[in-house]
Amino acid sequence: MPSSAPPGPRPRIPRSVLAWATFLLFAVAAVAAIGVGNPLHEMRVQRGRTALAVLCTVAGLICASALLIRPSLARPKRVACFSLAFSLLCALGTLFTWIAVGTGHTLEDVPGTPVSTKEQVRAELTAKGREGLQPIPTGVLVETMEFTNSHNVRLTGYVWQTLPADAADTEHPHLDLPDAVDGGVTTTRTYRAKRDDQQVVGWQLRATLRQSFDYGNFPLDKQTVGLTMRPRSARVVLVPDFYAYPSWQPGKKYGLYQDLVSGEWHTEYTTYSLDMAHEATNYGRPAVSIGGGVPELSFVVGVSRPFLSPLLHYLVPLLVIAFLVFGSLFVITVDPDRRTVSGFSTWAVISFCGSMLLVVSVQLSSLYDATGSSGIVYAEYFYFIQYVVISLVCLDVIEHTSPRLNRIIDWRGNAVARLLYWPVYSTLLLLATVGVLLL
Numbered sequence: 001m002p003s004s005a006p007p008g009p010r011p012r013i014p015r016s017v018l019a020w021a022t023f024l025l026f027a028v029a030a031v032a033a034i035g036v037g038n039p040l041h042e043m044r045v046q047r048g049r050t051a052l053a054v055l056c057t058v059a060g061l062i063c064a065s066a067l068l069i070r071p072s073l074a075r076p077k078r079v080a081c082f083s084l085a086f087s088l089l090c091a092l093g094t095l096f097t098w099i100a101v102g103t104g105h106t107l108e109d110v111p112g113t114p115v116s117t118k119e120q121v122r123a124e125l126t127a128k129g130r131e132g133l134q135p136i137p138t139g140v141l142v143e144t145m146e147f148t149n150s151h152n153v154r155l156t157g158y159v160w161q162t163l164p165a166d167a168a169d170t171e172h173p174h175l176d177l178p179d180a181v182d183g184g185v186t187t188t189r190t191y192r193a194k195r196d197d198q199q200v201v202g203w204q205l206r207a208t209l210r211q212s213f214d215y216g217n218f219p220l221d222k223q224t225v226g227l228t229m230r231p232r233s234a235r236v237v238l239v240p241d242f243y244a245y246p247s248w249q250p251g252k253k254y255g256l257y258q259d260l261v262s263g264e265w266h267t268e269y270t271t272y273s274l275d276m277a278h279e280a281t282n283y284g285r286p287a288v289s290i291g292g293g294v295p296e297l298s299f300v301v302g303v304s305r306p307f308l309s310p311l312l313h314y315l316v317p318l319l320v321i322a323f324l325v326f327g328s329l330f331v332i333t334v335d336p337d338r339r340t341v342s343g344f345s346t347w348a349v350i351s352f353c354g355s356m357l358l359v360v361s362v363q364l365s366s367l368y369d370a371t372g373s374s375g376i377v378y379a380e381y382f383y384f385i386q387y388v389v390i391s392l393v394c395l396d397v398i399e400h401t402s403p404r405l406n407r408i409i410d411w412r413g414n415a416v417a418r419l420l421y422w423p424v425y426s427t428l429l430l431l432a433t434v435g436v437l438l439l
Contacts (some may be wrong), residue, residue, distance in 0.1 A: 008242070018067040025060030029053045037348065050100075051438035058093040062086055070437045076412060083419045089424035094433045102220045102307035105268040107250065109224050112275025116248040120169045121239050124274045130237050130295055136174055137162040137241035140205070140227060140299040143257040143408040147265065150372035152181065153225050155207050157257070159185050160197060160202035162241055170201045175229040175238060178277070178296075182208040195243075196213050217437055218311035222424050224284045227299040230277070234285055238297035240272040248272075255299060265303040273298045314379050317363060318386055321356050325393055326421050328352055332400055360386050381432035389425055393417070 032053040036046045062085070071082035107114050115121050125131045143157040161174055170192060175187045183206040191202045205227075213223045231238050245254045250269035260267065276293035328349050364383040371377055396417045399409050408416060 009289075013066070015067060015070075018063050019094060022060050022063040024065060025063060028145050029056035029060060032056065044361040045191045047438045049083060051434045053134070054093055054434055054438070055430075058089050061089045065089065073411075074416065077351060079419055083423055085424040087422035090423070090430040092435060094426070094430045095432050098220065098311065099438055100357075102304070105222070105302060105304070107269070107271060107302075109222065109302070110273050111224070112273035112296065112298060114250075114271045114273045114300075115240065116242075116250070116271065118242055125237065128274075128276055128293075128295070130172075130234065133295070134235060135239045136236050137243065138175065138229060138238045139244045140240035140254060140255050141257065141300065142205070143260065145225065145260060145262045145265075145301070147263060148208065150215070151211055151213055153208055153211055154183075155205060155209065155225075155227060157205045158190065158202050159205050159229075160200055160241070160244070162198050162200050165194075165197055165199055167199065170199065173203050174232050174236065176232055177207055177209070177228065178230055179209045179211070179226070179228050180207045181210045189271075208328065209311075215371045216375060217376050218371050218373070218377040218379050219314065220378060222263075222304040223303065225301040225303060226273075229297045229299075236239070236294045240297065250302075256301065262303065266306055268302040268304055269284060270302070271300050273300055281350055288418060292294050304340065310379075314363070314367065315382060318360070318382050320424060321359060321386060322389065323391055325353065325356055328393060328416045328417070329396070329414055329421060332397055332417070345406075346397050346401050348403055350394055353397075357387065360390075363379055378432075378436045381436065382429075385425065385428045385432065388428065389421070392424070393421075 029052070031111040032049045036053065045430060069078050069082045069085065073079065112377050115124060118256045121135075122131070122236050125133075125135075138161050140158065141158045142155050144155070146154045148154050153368045159173060159175070163170060163174070171189055174189050175185065177184050186206065188203070189201050190204050193200045207227075207229065209222070209225070211225060213221075215221050229238055231436055240248075242248060246252070248254060248271075250271045253270050255269055256267060275296045275298065277296050278293045307369045332349060364380065367377070367379055367383070371379075394407070396414070400414070
């Protein structure tokens, strides 16, 4: 017959210890949060401080709930309430991290040095020793953006340059697109206009660009689509044509067509950046020094996914499986009478868990196909956690076949496993979320 309580004493953590632990955890969380201004914009910049703040806040709330509920093995309902509170607090910490990471934006992933004024451009050229080159103001307007696969993006729109009035060649753009795998800037000008003592020449943009996207945070990943441009002459340098835009603000998304449709991606910002490409060649051009660097101008579009839909797409089926596996814990027993009613057998539960593992494996395979990533992405940890939890349930079943069954394992008809199931699940999910998205 199953025992109603585990053997041995039932020590309680003193209230004073819980109170001090709650105070210290909240104090550490407050100190860590001081360095994070707006969590929706600075969370990804202050990763370490934010991770510490989130974990200490959740742990402090768990200690506070233990202080209020006072769980005791002598009062199983209180233990169940604490188990529920523990799980909900971990879930809320995970949800907060999702919202902050999924809705925030920052320019930290922009390659090179972002610039938004002519003064910043001059300062950057001076810092890179390119102030003596002839600047060619270059502007971009992207009309359409299509992700053709996990690493290729097709852009259409216009590119224009401000050239001297006496420029000999105005039919061809004075730039190259090193990342283009197909198409580029058309070699026939679309329009030409005078600007003071200069001329503005425009061409159509039709290019497929190869991008090195990082899907490590999928489906909360943010990407930067960069249209990188290099001058064709070693005596010139490409600079942003800020004359053609209002006062530049990345959040205004200048350089994008107002009604641009980019599929499942949402545009967050646009910016220009200056960088140097250090190649171990001079392309056979005497005016270029080997390894001296080629100046690049990039028009960068920051994009992110509407994260709620893909999260639900991958997480909801796993939660259904998690609830089914949790339900199997209610039929595990060594009581002969309950075995007859529930139809429990070790092989039946293990077979059920095996079928759930097969379903999880199939879903994980579809995730690989969706991202095309060579590394481990955040969403995969959902499946790894499911593997761990299902395996622990199998171990619990096997333990119940032991002739020397530990009385704690079968306390109140396998209540220990049921009480630990969701706290373990939610804790692993919170640790995976903080570890991958913030550290």
